[in-house]
Each structure stands twice: as C-alpha cells, then as structure tokens.
Amino acid sequence: MTHSTVLAIDLAKNVFQVCKMDRHGRIIFNKEVSRKKLTELLIKEKASLIAMESCATAHHWGRLAIKLGHKVKAIAPKRVSAFRQGQKTDANDALAIAIAAMQPNVKACRILNIEDQCQQSIVHIRELLVRQKVSSANQLRALLLEFGFPINKGDFALRTEIPLILEDAENSLTCTFRETLAMMYDRFVDLIHQIDNITQKLKVTTSQDLLCKRLQALEGVGPICAALLKIALSQKDHFSKGRHASACLGLTPVQHSSGGKQKIGAIAKRCGNNTLRNALYNGAIGVVCKLEKREARTSKEQWLKAITVRRGKKVAAIALANKTVRTAFAMIESGEDYQPQLLVA
Structure with a gap:
C-alpha cells in the first residue's frame, strides 16, 4: 500500500x-x-x-x-x-x-462523475415512473373488471375504453366513483406523458454523446441501454476484462465448486446493476424474436439462431446480453466502432 x-x-x-x-x-x-x-x-x-x-x-x-x-x-x-x-x-x-x-482481494466500486450520475439518476426516475404507470394501469383494469368491464392488455386499450366507460351514463357507476376513476385515469395519462418526455430527453442526450452513439450500433442496444453501458464501462481501470464486466452485471452462471468438482448454476437473481441487466435482456429478447422471422445476415445472428434452436429464446437472450457487454467493453478499450461480420452470399 x-x-x-x-x-x-x-x-x-x-x-x-x-x-x-x-x-x-x-x-x-x-x-x-x-x-x-x-x-x-x-x-x-x-x-x-x-x-x-x-x-x-x-x-x-x-x-x-x-x-x-x-x-x-x-x-x-x-x-x-x-x-x-x-x-x-x-x-x-x-x-x-x-x-x-487494506485487503488486496476486496474490490472497489466505481465513483461516478457528476455527468454520469445525473444521467443515471434520470434513468432511475424514468424507471420509477414506469413502475407507477404499470401499478396504476393494473389497478384501473382490476377495479373495472369487478364491475363487469374487461379491458385488454396494453396502454392503448386502457386509454380507449376508460373514456367510453366514463361517458356512459347508463352503466350504474356512482358519481363519486366516476369522478375518482377520472382522476386516476388523468394521473395514468400524465405518467405516460412524463415517461415519453424523459425518454425523449435521454434520446437527445445520447445522440449528442459520441460513445453512446457508437454503442447503439450493437444489437438490442437503444438510447437508455447505451447510456447505462457507458456509465458502467467507461472507467477503464475498473474491469480488466470484458468477461469480468459481464460477470459483475449478473450475466454469467453462478458457481458452487469444491473438491475439483465444478457445479454451474443459473444466472444470479440479484446483481449489482439490475437496471442495466433488465435493459440488456429486454433488448436481446427483442432481437431473438425478430430473428426467428428472417434468415441470419451476420455471423453473430447465425450463432444466436443456433443457440435459440438448441436452448430456447431466454437462454439465447442472456447469451446475447453477455456478448453485448463484452463487445461494448472491447469497443471502449480499443476506441473502434462495432463492425458486424456479414455472411458471404
């Protein structure tokens, strides 16, 4: 020391x-x-x-x-x-x-600069608003189902049906409940507008950031995921290898090995950055689902289709998320852009 x-x-x-x-x-x-x-x-x-x-x-x-x-x-x-x-x-x-x-084997956590912490805080605020929107939608849908008004899944169905229910004077709902329902519906709509506003701000911010723009070239990486990847990986001295970064984010199987016998389990339920892992998984599962409907164009897509056939969509999505983190780490280390390897026709 x-x-x-x-x-x-x-x-x-x-x-x-x-x-x-x-x-x-x-x-x-x-x-x-x-x-x-x-x-x-x-x-x-x-x-x-x-x-x-x-x-x-x-x-x-x-x-x-x-x-x-x-x-x-x-x-x-x-x-x-x-x-x-x-x-x-x-x-x-x-x-x-x-x-x-004083222990050399105890690893340190990152200290974020002001810019990265502000960007991360915006993502967390958006995440809270999304949870509140989902909670409000579930309550509205459940309460109306008790009165015999089934509403399909999705925000669009909720925004279409509730105004019709409020305008129907013959559905036997009391005036007090109708006013309360209208208030909750307005709050639900406001949450949607707030989420859209924050999402637009994040898109503008990431479009002005060179590293975020480069990271968005990766499969399944959008503005929010690119911002979180940049925050997690931009400190080059924090991880020595890309696989260390993916393990830290909970994208590798947990081990319980002893006596020369290796027992490999599932990925950890909890990790240090659930927000980033969720964003990576959601982006990856979207890529896997779209890839089912067309032929592979790159060697990575060919590899991904083979895993999907062999192990299923969810395992393939985790594998792609793992590879995305390692590729992003290599891009940051080398300063090079992502160039997928196209298949020869």
Whole structure:
C-alpha cells in the first residue's frame, strides 16, 4: 500500500464515524464528527486512502476526496460486514471499513462523475415512473373488471375504453366513483406523458454523446441501454476484462465448486446493476424474436439462431446480453466502432 494512512468513513446524513489507521493496522483514532468537521478533516489530512461503503452520498464524498488529492476506495456493504467484529455500532462499522480497505482481494466500486450520475439518476426516475404507470394501469383494469368491464392488455386499450366507460351514463357507476376513476385515469395519462418526455430527453442526450452513439450500433442496444453501458464501462481501470464486466452485471452462471468438482448454476437473481441487466435482456429478447422471422445476415445472428434452436429464446437472450457487454467493453478499450461480420452470399 503506497498510502501511509487509511481514513475509513461510516457515511451518514449529518453525523459521521471516522476511523484513522496507519499502514501497520494500528488505530490512530475512531471518533464521531459532524458534516462540517468531516470536510475540514479531508482538507487538512495528507494524501490518504479514503475508504467508505458504497451507499448513499458515497459519490459526493468520493468526488470531494479525489479533488483534494486522496485516493478513494468505495466498498460494497456486504463485503464490509465480513470484517465487522462485535455488535453493529458506528465505531465497529468504521473499523471494519478500514480493515476491508487494506485487503488486496476486496474490490472497489466505481465513483461516478457528476455527468454520469445525473444521467443515471434520470434513468432511475424514468424507471420509477414506469413502475407507477404499470401499478396504476393494473389497478384501473382490476377495479373495472369487478364491475363487469374487461379491458385488454396494453396502454392503448386502457386509454380507449376508460373514456367510453366514463361517458356512459347508463352503466350504474356512482358519481363519486366516476369522478375518482377520472382522476386516476388523468394521473395514468400524465405518467405516460412524463415517461415519453424523459425518454425523449435521454434520446437527445445520447445522440449528442459520441460513445453512446457508437454503442447503439450493437444489437438490442437503444438510447437508455447505451447510456447505462457507458456509465458502467467507461472507467477503464475498473474491469480488466470484458468477461469480468459481464460477470459483475449478473450475466454469467453462478458457481458452487469444491473438491475439483465444478457445479454451474443459473444466472444470479440479484446483481449489482439490475437496471442495466433488465435493459440488456429486454433488448436481446427483442432481437431473438425478430430473428426467428428472417434468415441470419451476420455471423453473430447465425450463432444466436443456433443457440435459440438448441436452448430456447431466454437462454439465447442472456447469451446475447453477455456478448453485448463484452463487445461494448472491447469497443471502449480499443476506441473502434462495432463492425458486424456479414455472411458471404
């Protein structure tokens, strides 16, 4: 370790626990500081390794520490918990962070810059609005079914049928329920407009970003997926290989191997970036479904059709998502554009 001291911070909103440890593992202090005092401490402290859990406000404090000349190591909370001794207190948490930061096999999480964090936040806001829209649509459809009004799947059917139900004065719905139903329908329509507005903003943003434009040449990668791929892979020192990136995103099978016997399972149910994995899978399954209706034009499409026949659509979609991440990583590393290999006629 090149740094003489480790400054481990147990992050919070206003009161922080800071544990300072030298290179030999001796604790210099482990104390509670305020938000203002923490900023002053980072300014006064010589260049150190600043360690913290990768949780709320980690990006803010990480950027500040880097700006002040420190090196930052943000660690996933589940990695830190393995080093905590005794009961869960702020002091024990800060000490566990310091110990974990000194272990060479504990990997660090990324610290995003302002631009990437803003772009990622927009995607998360859109994701929340989509969940609210789906929830509202399901409630509207379920409530009306109880009154004998079955509505087909899809937003278009809902937007077509509900105005007709509201205008029908002979359907025995009470005035109070009719007004409430109209209010919920207006909220549903507003959510659709808000989602479309944010999606359009993301399209404009990605069209102005050279790397995002290059990534959209990949099969099944649209504006949102390209933005998330750029955020996940643009820090070149975070992953040494493309397959490490795909494994981190949960696109490789989990292992439970022992005694020389390898047991390969399914892909992990939970991963570090479910939003990106969902976007990659949805794009890939769309490519697989379209490819069923036509002949393969490239060697990758030929490979994908063979997997679809052998293992099914879902496995083929995961395989394509895995290859997409590895190809995107290679594009970022080499600076070259994606050029699919066309089949010879």
